Amino acid sequence: MLRYLLLTLSSAICLCSFSASAHFQELIPSHDIVSTPAESQLSLSLKFTHPMSRGPLMNMATPLQFGVVGPQGRQNLLDTLQAQQTQGVQTFNAIYQIKRPGDYLFYLEPAPYWEPAEGKMIVHYTKVVVDAFGMEDNWAAEVGLPVEIVPLTRPFGLWSGNLFQGVVKRQGKPVPFAEVEVEWLNDGSITPPSDPYITQIVHADANGTFSYVMPKAGWWGFAALLDGKKPMKNPQGKEVPVERGGLIWVFTRDMK
Template structure:
């Protein structure tokens, strides 16, 4: 709960309403493929639910994907890009994901810690997103061994809007009881061709951030009300709490894709 506490304190001192959450994206635009492809993955640090401010990020420490238990490095394809959101332009990155065989592709991102000046802390969000080819499940619920991560308990590439999604929060491989999870909807999807923001499909919720609390086994459940991309961030659950002499919030982020049932 550390990062939310810092956010509330900074907002109170500034006399403003707390902003919605920072979320690291690993965005492909697609979650299910039938044919082989080389997909661009956009690594953007943003306020997605409010279609808000985008933050400049440094080169990620690690970017990879896991397919059928094998880890594949993507860092050689890292390319800096400029992402232009509704409010500003910011430094972002792109990698290329080679999708060939049927099965689950789990993307993992270890970003460089980001300094949030308004809170005087660093934020590092270990981020996972998912893609499937051919409808064949091959390990979407396998942990990646990140310092902090959310392991999905529902298949994350085809959640039905109106159903629920559950995940288990892990820190150094162990469940985190009582973890605080912020939840956001990707209200305006990035255009992967132009690196700009597309049309807005939803607005921010009144009352601030949507929050869930994990149980004693680190498990949380959320009723998914709308089709699209949903992000879940377990705040401050990583093992490290300091970076360059300042507080560090190591968060676990996961992105899922929900569909309307036709």
């Protein structure tokens, strides 16, 4: 009996430790604001990981969509992706040349990821906004992703301590009381004192609007996670549930 209780407790501890570290699809540009021609060549890093826990990285298959909505309209950037090996798994990188002033909404639809520990497929539709040369003309536009966070707060030029607000939408309609996970892209300077500090949780209101004050400088990821309406087949061909997430990344700086 004692052995059974110990095994049960051990399993519960493993499960809690796993669930405390959330999956986040990263789409991180080298600059969130382009102010000079020297900054106009962007490097974008695409990784699937647990940002606050600093890993581990998950293997990424070739994304289904990667593009940008900007002053030149909608551009398909799949051909710009370069696969690379990082910590033994596949990640991606891309280079993009800013040519005109305006807001650039980079977006990504990764290939579905099978997570056996959770028994579901994961698809995180992700975006990040880069402002070029102060135009600030289109940052609140919708890319048209199946699940998307539409910012109410301008998603660049933010100080640490600013309030970020967004609306969670599915197929263009607000999702009441959606759950939003929030993580900071840890640079190694912070060790969370316990699991609840790894992933912050907020709920949207009846209109799908959520708010969060970002307490530290760096990249912040917001992930609205919704249950998919239809199952998907896992690599073994079995139909399983789907987690469809809408993510947005924003950058903050300390006021000095």
